[in-house]
Amino acid sequence: MKSTTKIASIAFCIVLASGQFALARPDLRRMTCHEAQQMVKRNGSVVFTTGPYTFSRYVSDRRYCDREQATFPQLGPTRDNPKCLVGLECRQPLFSN
Template identity: 90%
Template sequence: MKSMTKIVSIAGLIVLASGQFAAARPDLRRMTCLEARHMVQRNGSVVFTTGPYTFSRYVSDRRFCDRGQAAFPQLGPTRDNPKCLVGLECRQPLFSN
């Protein structure tokens, strides 16, 4: 019976920890456009919650992209602007030079 209690306790800790990590991701929809931009500029790269089941990574410049990726303007839904230019998105360029 002790091992079952131990398993339940460990499972509870995992659920608790996963909830804390999810809560730590800032919700873009609750921020103003300016607040979100400043957060990206200050941190270089931020993963924001963008909807009930979605998230997106925004970067301040190409230095935060992988080799071969380019940085493109990325809009996001903020409290005061549904199409705020929050930062940049790293992705493969359509055509390589």
Template identity: 50%
Template sequence: MTRLSRSACFGFLAFTWLGGTAAVEPAMAQAGRPDTRSMTCAQAQELVRKSGSIVLTTGQSTFDRFVANGSYCRPQTGQVRAKFAPTRDNPQCSVGYRCFQNRTQR
């Protein structure tokens, strides 16, 4: 049986931990983000209204930020446009709004 040096053991443990973390982090992030596809249109709209600003999963590998109104946007992007997402009962539900900057105003 060979003895590994202390630095070799530490290096192996760090590599193992980092590898495990990299594989788990995306799953953990996705698990914590509400998915519009599992809600009704009314539920998704209510979640955005109550939250004010929220990031929601909208597809297998997509997500987006939704706001309830322009007060949740930065001053230079205080204008809003309707933002749609698929829900359990509506493939084009108007869930909330997205912030945008009018290019003509500077």
């Protein structure tokens, strides 16, 4: 019975570890500008790691924002361009129409 419990514990740890790895955000700094742009275009919305303790959400168009938000160009640091236009950012406009 001990070996069965041990095997089950090992299997659980492997599943847990692989699940956590799958949830890791893509690191914008390790991608080229084109790769990052294509990922946003393909997925519509991506949360990238942008620094050691920072992350940011990039969207392809306004459909991925709340109704009262607008889109603004959003730059990010990629492997080949420190100011790559990766996608758009959703935020509240300063003035309403």
